[in-house]
Amino acid sequence: MTNIKVCQLEKALNYFDYPPELTAAEKDVMRQRKMKKHDVAIMLVHWFNAITWIFMLFTGAALIVSSFYKFAPDFYINIVRGMFETPGNLIEFHIWLGVIWIFVFLAYTIFGYRKYLRKQSLKEIPLKKSKDIFDKFKAIQCILFGNSALCLDKKDFLWLKIRLLGILGLSNEPLPPQGSFNAGQKLYGLLVALMTPIIMLTGLIMAFHLGPLWLIQWSIPIHFTAVGLVVSGLMIHVYMGAVFPEEKPAFFSMLTGNVSELFLYKHHFEYWKERIVKQCEWRKKTEPDVTLTDILPNSLAEKVMKKVEEIGDIEEEKPSEEETLPQKFWNPYFAGVMLGLLFLFTYFVYGRGLGASSFLSRTGTYLWSLIAPQYTHSHPYWSRYFHNGHTPLGNFMIFEVIGVIIGAYWSSKKARRAKIEIHKGPGISNKVRIFMAFAGGILMGLGARIARGCTSGQGLTGGVTLSVGAWLFVFVAIGIGYLSAYIFRRYWL
Amino acid sequence: MIAPIFKQVTVSIEFQYFLAVLIGIAFGYILERAGFGNARKIAAEFYFDDFTMIKVFFTTLMVGSAGLLFFNWFGWLDLDKIFIPRTYIWGQFVGGAVLGAGFGVGGYCPGTSIVSASSGKLDGLAFVAGAFVGTMSFGDIFYDWLKGVYMGGAMGRFTLPELFGINAGVVVFFVILMGLGTFWIAEKVEKGTWDPYKKIRKEPRKIIER
Known part of the structure; x- marks a missing residue:
């Protein structure tokens, strides 16, 4: 192991498009080994969501009594209404549970988005690079989720096709390997992410009569349609998770957070590869004499080893420049606007400027x-x-x-x-620079006292309040600044 | 008129100081992000290669002066109750000149030197020390001598609209025009090849981006 680099392993694993067959004993070992799939926070949100949805659907169906929209049988409506004694109670329950649901989700979005979803910044999303319709669609989703593991791509549509044909018995092609979420989950995720805000917004509009009459009236069918779409996906989601035997471990992973390695290997091969590379990287740091067979089953380790030898020696990837250099400064106009707003805020609250x-x-x-x-x-x-x-x-x-x-x-x-460093012109020593900085400081301190303030306290504060003296000060300081800079040009250039 | 808030309602002094710290954090953060912790970036202003300082300065003046005016028009902010630096023509003229001279020598102004020292720059620290000495020398050594200049040309609370006898809105309009003109010139010079210091440069002319 010590002679294999992490990047070599990554490359070797990527040669395998489909999970290679394993012996029964190896499968057993893999089945015993658990891998963490979900955070506790995610599981809590999931079950909170599930329970809320059950109650909301349960009460919501009984709320629809207008003959145009009604779909639940009368006896059901009567039973539910009976349970809440009055229709008013039923509506209030539906509204306040909905409001709580919205609050929890807002909190989750605000506090959890960066931690659980956003794995890439907007700049990393290849928006304009590709003309391919699938890539464009993926980029749009990435803006929504900020995490490419959640976005549908071309491979996923192939998966959906094969999966569908497979269930109907028309195809027995192997499914393309999947990342941490399979295409079905991603498709459902997209549907939910698009519909949830609509449901929340129309629900609030109906509940609290926000806006004109036509808006409230239109909210009703939109609310139902959005819920209907989510429910149609929800049926497949529940069936797949709770009933379909192959996906059983996915259901238990939502309770324990863990899933067996074999499940990941078979159903989320791409994600499994990522996890193995990460595991290797981490174990190499802690146990220097770890071998490939400690991480992979023997037969697979052999195959990977062969690939590694084929690839030969490659350079470990270095972190890109962007990640090691200092960040770029702000655009000066943006910084100016921010500073201006800060001055306005200070004037608004304190009636004074900054200094x-x-x-x-x-x-x-x-x-x-x-x-x-x-x-x-x-x-x-x-x-x-x-x-x-x-x-x-x-x-x-x-x-x-x-x-x-x-x-x-x-x-x-x-x-x-x-x-700790010293900024200076290229032609002078550190000692000279420190001396000059000290001397400049003396002039600056003295000047600031004579003028009753420095660049901020006099220039900016007096500038925004249009004080005559401050504007005089600004022009004199800039003018003499240029003169002084000319005199000391050899210190800076 | 609801503002200045702290002059309309009584707020505990502790809260006022606490909010002052938060405002200071924002101030320091913005100055550092703009690049004012770097003496070379500030000095580059005076050698016609990087006009960041003048751009930030004028944008702040434009946003700030226009904003105060709008606050007043909306009936939010009472301009009679805000602090406007008093005009002392000679004090500001001489002070501005001494301070301007310090720019060329030291490369910072008091605020930016604090920013620079906070991010670990030793020249910034030396500058702060110098500014401390300079500040104290004004009261301890030079005050009797400079008193005439310091107090000279006292005009009290005197603003540009009063000076020109025109509406404050017109003055702000001209401030914005002047700012836009300055930006236009600054962008031209930054991108152009005009460079009066071409002969003595040891390094190529560039905008300091990081």
């Missing part, structure tokens, strides 16, 4: 006051921070800058820019 430099003078004065309180309290400039019993640290600016430190560190950490 930075007075953090330094306030902390400095505070430190001074610890050493020489007499001096600071009677000083013509520093005493301003003690007016009316105020303290230099008890100010918006202090807390805002503490936030800036946190926010800047958080952002740089996230963008892989947080590291």
Whole structure:
């Protein structure tokens, strides 16, 4: 094993389109070995959904009494109504269970989407690359789910065809191997994902009379049609999961979260391959002398070994540049809009702008006051921070800058820019750069005090409020900035 | 008028400080994402290769000034109750000049140096230390000497509409026009080949993207 690279194994496994036959003993070993398929959260959501649907269908069918839509027999409607005593209770039960269902699903979507569904970002989805209709369809689904394991592709339609013909006894072709979900599950998933929001929305419109009359009236048939579509899929889903003998382990996996390796091997061969590669990667790290036969059955291990020898030595794939380099900076206009909105928010709430430099003078004065309180309290400039019993640290600016430190560190950490380094022009040494930065800081600190604020506190805050002095300050600072940059050009270029 | 909210309703000082920290986090986050933790990116502004700073600056001014005006028109925000920096012509003129000189020397401004130091840049840290010394020197050393300049040209709360005697909306319109014009020039120069510093560059001219 130590002489096989993970990528070699991956490539060798991909030569097998269909699961090779195993001996009975090997099958037994595989049947004993369990693999985790579902998270606890997913199982909880699944069973919550199942129970809610049972109750909703049960009460919903009894709610439809208008002769145009009615499909349940009268005695059923009477029994259910009898159980709830009044029709009003029945409607309230249906509505409030529906509202709870919507809340749980909203919470699941908001908190669970990134964890359980979204495995790829929008950028990775090949939207425009292919003209093939199947690829386009897949890309649209990937935008919806953000996870290619859930999207139907060309192979899946072949699976559906063979599966259907197989059930009808017209074909005995082997099914194309499947990923973690088979095509039927994916198709049903797509149907549910499209219909659920419609059911929720029309249900809310009907229950709380949101919108004009025509909208409420149209909601009724749309609600029924959407539910009908889901139910038609639900029948197959329940039949496949609970009754159809071949898919039995899938049903139990929804209770325990685990499924036997043999089931994955036979029914989700593509997914099994992924799991084996991951297992190999992980076991190679923890047990250096693990062999291929520890992971795969003997007969299969032999076949894979042969393939590996055929492939020969290949390079381990390196993580792409995009994953190791710092992230790109934001588009400046976007950053500007965000900053503008932040200023507006601050003005809206506090009636003031943002700043930075007075953090330094306030902390400095505070430190001074610890050493020489007499001096600071009677000083013509520093005493301003003690007016009316105020303290230099008890100010918006202090807390805002503490936030800036946190926010800047958080952002740089996230963008892989947080590291100890020195930014400087190519022609100067680190020592010179540090000295220049210190000197520039002195000028900046002094200038900010003379002007009553720095680029943020005077330039931006005064700029958005159209203060005459601030606009003068901005133009002078930029103008002198260009002049000063010209003088110090050899330090930067 | 419901805003400024904290001047209309009483809110505990702890909550005000807590929200200030959150606003600061957003401020630091946006500045870092814009690239202001990088002195070379800021300095590149002055050498005509990367106009990020001016673009962010003017976009903020456009959004902010137009937004305040709209808030007032909608009857949400009372502009008489918000803080507008007072105008002291000489103080802002001289202060702006000294601060501008610091840009070329140090490459940061106080806010961005804090951002830079927070992400581990030692030059940013040195700059913050320098800014601290400079700030304190104003009160401790130069105050008597600079008092005339600091207080010079006091005009109080004085805004551009008052200066030109026109409606604030017209002023904001011109601010937006000026911003768009600046963006147009900045994009032209960034993409073009005009480069007054061509001869002394040791590295090719480029926009710092990461």
